[in-house]
Amino acid sequence: MRQIAIIGAGQAGLQLALGLQHHGYQVTLVADRTPEQVESGRVMSTQALFHDACETERQLGLNFWDGLCPPIEGIAFSVPHPELAGQKAVAFEAQLNDPAYSIDQRVKFAHWQRTFAERGGQVMTEQADVDTAERLSVTHDLVLVATGKGDLGRIFARDESRSPYNAPQRHLALAYFKGVRPRPGHSAVSFNLIPGVGEVFLMPGLTRTGDGAWLPYENVLIEAVPGGPLDVFGDVGDSGEQVRRMLSLMATFTPWEYDRVKDAELTDPVGTLVGRVTPQVRRPVATLPSGRPVLGLGDALVVNDPLTGQGAGSAARAAAVYLERILWQRERPFDRSWMHDTFEDYWGYARYVTQWTNALLAPPPPHVLGVLDAAQRHPSLAHAFVNGFNHPPQFFPWLTSPQEAVTFMTRHGAPSPAVHA
Template sequence: MRKILIVGAGQSGLQLALGLQANGYEVTLMTNRTADEIREGRVMSTQCMFTTALQHERDLGLNFWESQAPRIDGLGVSVAGPPGPDAASRPIDWVGHLDGYAQSVDQRVKMAGWMETFAQRGGQLVIHGAAVSDLDYFARRYDLVLVAAGKGELVSMFGRDDSRSPYDKPQRALAVSYVHGLGPRPEHPDFHAVRCNLVPGVGEMFIMPCLTTSGPCDILFWEGIPGGPLDVFEGVKDPREHLRVTLELMKQFLPWEYDRARDVELTDAGGVLAGRYAPTVRNPIGELPSGGLVLGVADVVVANDPITGQGSNNAAKCAASYLESIVSHGDKPFDREWMQAAFDRYWEYAQHVTKWTNAMLAPPPEHVLQLIGAGGRFQAVADRFANAFDNPADFEEWFFEPGLAQAYLASVAAG
């Protein structure tokens, strides 16, 4: 039986561990927190998983919360008017329909539950923070070591790929609040959707239904341009103050969203998060002091800004891709050539996410503004936008090049 060590117990590490376990591998999972510590700690992300990523969980029988989590049937885009009296206007306001529903499950719920399942199924769970020196020891005892912990010392083993990383500093300041008591959008009172609110020159707010430790909730998520009016959360330590600032900014820039959020309360004291990081693609293979090799997983090697909501989707798709690469490799050694090939297979998909996400961090060119505006005139355009969040490769056909965009809009208008 082949022995595999996975360091990191997030979406990718746990999904891969449980998938390998189901395929008969002897898997050790190393993480620095217990299931209870995760469940009782601070929120970790703003995950919204679309249909393909959800199917990877179903394929492994890991969709434990599917019947409880709100079903997200669409994705809406609203663009705020200029500051001043017109701030309450929405020159662009539409919602696209998803072909298959999306869902968001608080990672405190999912990761804690999956960790307990892994242990119950006989997996070796080691609660211990890992350093490079630890991996140097373990690499000699395992057939393969995978690093799925996207923060800390271990990430430094994977060098930055400058050719695939156009940004060397954070492009957004992030602020998250998990809340109870959010009202529906009055124009779609019975329709659950991710709401993308764009404030030109200032930043974005995303609102999404979620399942948390205390039941259904909603996530309020600001992405502010660094140095701008939304970049004010760094020194805020009190969760209630964090929410107060969030709502004040909503009142100023997104009054239509504030109207339904004015009476919200935090789900719990751990329901806020703030930070920033530079989107980075790294080389997938880390070399240990002894010469041993380890393979990076998901956001260890491809970390995108959350502006396009792809983090958990990428993690699930990376885990599924690596699982197939490992199982199909049989008893052959997991050498450098295999590691590079496994990453390259995943990168065939992830490159489209990275290209699209990096594009969305920059000021939109004229043809993109035309496409976003067309979503309000043509339901087909709105629906295609929404479903491209599940399949970002589709953007290559109509989004990035002015000529392709014009041809697409002409075909929609003619139809």
């Protein structure tokens, strides 16, 4: 059986390693931390996984938390009124056809890494670099890089034609809270869009306490337009100060969300994170100093801002596409042509995620605002919009075309002259 090495133990790297292992491949996984270090470390992201992405895990029997994790049953979308404090200019909600889930990645990745090792996989724990990739390329038929960190991530050249931004478009503050008051009705991702200012998200998830007990919690993510009124976390000193600033902003901009969170507490002392992401796409194949090629995977190649909640799902989709193409290749060489074609197969889906996310980083154009406004009055339109989060190609072509937006609205019984503004 051919030997494959994967550098990076996140959603894409672990899922592909376990998938290949399931099909009998000999896999070497390089992780920068042990499972115990992952479990005790700082939170990593909001990690929403919508239904289609969940299915890629279920097909491999990796859905260990289906019966435990609180389901995300829908999405509630709000735009605060620009002049009337505490009121909403736009507000609608709808249920997903199938629920989404959010598992604390500290729990998920630690368990997956242990599962891989228990099933006979080889795990190397080290801070991988280019030399690591070189060593592995000598003894393995294929080396995949599933991390964009450090010098190893930088060996993949930026694809300028697919990367419109050169700097972070949002500054991020994330916290995991226990004791958040549930929203009325069904559970949901609460998506609050504040044009020109940023976004505020709430989303239910599942983690574990230090003694191993399961703990439902709520992700709270603030995305700040750089230099704007939400951008106050650059000098935050500790978790307590970060939480105080987050609550203050929510009380001002989204008081309906503040009321849910004001009496909550952090899940753990390292349940917060601040950061920023530069959205970009990198070219899929890099050449090592020896001349041997390596293939990128997941966010080693495609990095989007988290405001559309697609990071974990896109990584899962990438792992599924790569797995299928590796199995299909059988004994044929993993040459540069195959590597490029494998990524382009994935990009056929990922381009919609990237285009949609990049579009939302800019102020919404009139035809998009028209769709959002009409969704308040037409449940079919709201349902179609919400379920696009599971399958982002559904946002096209109406997202980028005023004429197609008219067609989209009419299809759902909601013609509106606002689209022509």
